[in-house]
Amino acid sequence: MSGFEFKWSVVLNSVPTLLGGAELTLIITIGGLLFGFILGTVAGLMKLSGKPVIRPVANCYIEAIRGTPFMVQVMFLYFGVPLALGTRIPPLTAAIVAVAVNAGAYVAEIVRGAVQSIDRGQMEAGRSIGLSHRQAMLYVVWPQAFRRMIPPLGNQFIISLKDTSLLVVIGVGELTRTGQEIVAENFRAFEVWLAVAVIYFVMTYTLSRGLRYVEYRVSASERARSSST
Amino acid sequence: MIEVQDLHKNFGHVEVLRGIDASVAAGEVVVVVGPSGSGKSTFLRCINRLEEVTSGRILIEGQDVRDSRTDINMIRAEVGMVFQQFNLFPHLTALGNVTLGPRKVRGASKAEADDIGRKMLEKVGLGDKIDNYPSQLSGGQQQRVAIARSLALSPKAMLFDEPTSALDPELVGEVLAVMRDLAREGMTMIVVSHEMGFARDVADRVIFMDGGVIVEEGKPSQIFKQPKSARLKDFLRRVIEH
Numbered sequence: 001m002s003g004f005e006f007k008w009s010v011v012l013n014s015v016p017t018l019l020g021g022a023e024l025t026l027i028i029t030i031g032g033l034l035f036g037f038i039l040g041t042v043a044g045l046m047k048l049s050g051k052p053v054i055r056p057v058a059n060c061y062i063e064a065i066r067g068t069p070f071m072v073q074v075m076f077l078y079f080g081v082p083l084a085l086g087t088r089i090p091p092l093t094a095a096i097v098a099v100a101v102n103a104g105a106y107v108a109e110i111v112r113g114a115v116q117s118i119d120r121g122q123m124e125a126g127r128s129i130g131l132s133h134r135q136a137m138l139y140v141v142w143p144q145a146f147r148r149m150i151p152p153l154g155n156q157f158i159i160s161l162k163d164t165s166l167l168v169v170i171g172v173g174e175l176t177r178t179g180q181e182i183v184a185e186n187f188r189a190f191e192v193w194l195a196v197a198v199i200y201f202v203m204t205y206t207l208s209r210g211l212r213y214v215e216y217r218v219s220a221s222e223r224a225r226s227s228s229t
Numbered sequence: 230m231i232e233v234q235d236l237h238k239n240f241g242h243v244e245v246l247r248g249i250d251a252s253v254a255a256g257e258v259v260v261v262v263g264p265s266g267s268g269k270s271t272f273l274r275c276i277n278r279l280e281e282v283t284s285g286r287i288l289i290e291g292q293d294v295r296d297s298r299t300d301i302n303m304i305r306a307e308v309g310m311v312f313q314q315f316n317l318f319p320h321l322t323a324l325g326n327v328t329l330g331p332r333k334v335r336g337a338s339k340a341e342a343d344d345i346g347r348k349m350l351e352k353v354g355l356g357d358k359i360d361n362y363p364s365q366l367s368g369g370q371q372q373r374v375a376i377a378r379s380l381a382l383s384p385k386a387m388l389f390d391e392p393t394s395a396l397d398p399e400l401v402g403e404v405l406a407v408m409r410d411l412a413r414e415g416m417t418m419i420v421v422s423h424e425m426g427f428a429r430d431v432a433d434r435v436i437f438m439d440g441g442v443i444v445e446e447g448k449p450s451q452i453f454k455q456p457k458s459a460r461l462k463d464f465l466r467r468v469i470e471h
Contacts, residue, residue, distance in 0.1 A: 124279055125316035129330035129382060130306030139329060143320045
């Protein structure tokens with residue numbers, strides 16, 4: 001016997017503080033993914049572009065982000081970039097920017113894949129009634145591609161949410177950081193980290209269940225819409 | 230109205246069109262026939278520049294399709310196109326498919342576009358299907374929506390790229406009937422088709438293509454009853470036998 005005794009009181013006492021951290025985790029994830037989606041859409045469409053300079057630029061961004069660890073990106077952004085700029089970046093801003101830049105690279109691939117999966121005949125039919133390339137993309141291809149992006153975007157959301165725990169290195173008070181601070185005070189690592197893990201799990205599990213439902217709806221409507229040819 | 234001069238088209242090293250000269254007058258119905266791989270679909274797709282031409286000239290009402298000053302989007306609105314695979318927009322209803330052009334290309338208001346859309350769907354016999362999605366329509370109905378989608382822009386000419394080839398045999402008639410009506414109303418039409426009956430009855434002129442060139446052209450009676458070239462005779466024999 002190690003003499004270890006599980007104390008529910010520790011869990012109960014730390015939960016309110018931890019939920020505050022979880023809230024920040026969600027804010028960072030949602031904010032990061034919102035900007036990440038915009039960034040990823042731009043980069044994904046740039047990657048589809050036939051113009052000579054545009055595609056390599058998008059490629060460099062995507063490869064650089066996918067080829068380096070998130071934690072290194074975070075530290076570079078928070079500790080490195082301010083030295084070059086000469087101004088500090090507030091931790092929350094840095095956190096959201098880091099998630100956005102990171103997720104953007106993965107979203108770019110999701111966007112590219114979804115747009116490319118739409119039959120070429122759709123763009124042609126759009127062009128044949130006189131729509132410009134941009135209009136055909138916006139009114140014909142994009143709405144169809146977006147449906148197909150929903151499941152992978154949901155996955156990316158879950159990945160990014162878990163990745164925010166690495167933001168502990170810049171001291172933004174998200175869930176992992178909050179747990180670390182509580183443990184530093186009461187030394188109850190077992191109860192606190194277990195509680196932290198459960199809170200992460202509840203968030204990701206809820207998301208993945210919600211996602212499964214959305215996926216089901218999307219595939220049902222796809223099935224209905226492509227049943228007769 | 231449509232003038233094609235010495236049209237060449239290569240796909241990589243493969244020469245698909247090897248010098249096509251053709252002209253289509255306003256109100257004329259031209260049916261293009263020929264074995265598969267003869268370049269007839271490519272020829273059609275070059276006319277509204279869905280395919281980039283390698284060399285040659287295409288004039289539509291005197292406007293050079295390849296000229297950088299030509300607004301290709303306006304040309305395409307004036308020259309409707311119907312595809313073998315319909316290519317309806319699956320996320321839009323029949324009415325949504327037909328009104329997209331009027332709204333975004335012609336700048337019509339929603340009410341105006343809906344009005345045009347309803348008329349066009351009625352014209353192709355689908356006035357009761359305006360709220361249906363393409364997946365809820367048969368192949369023949371889908372192709373008729375596709376025709377209405379082009380007509381909604383009030384084009385001066387229509388291109389049909391094997392419009393009935395993807396249809397079950399019993400659905401071919403309803404699409405051909407709509408095309409016959411259009412021809413009767415004086416629409417300028419170029420139709421790539423394997424429907425010899427349609428060509429015989431409706432065409433003012435039949436063009437026979439093989440190997441990327443026009444081998445023979447003339448009135449349907451002449452093409453079908455007195456073919457001159459060996460290739461056309463051979464083609465007709467194979468088409469009619471099977």
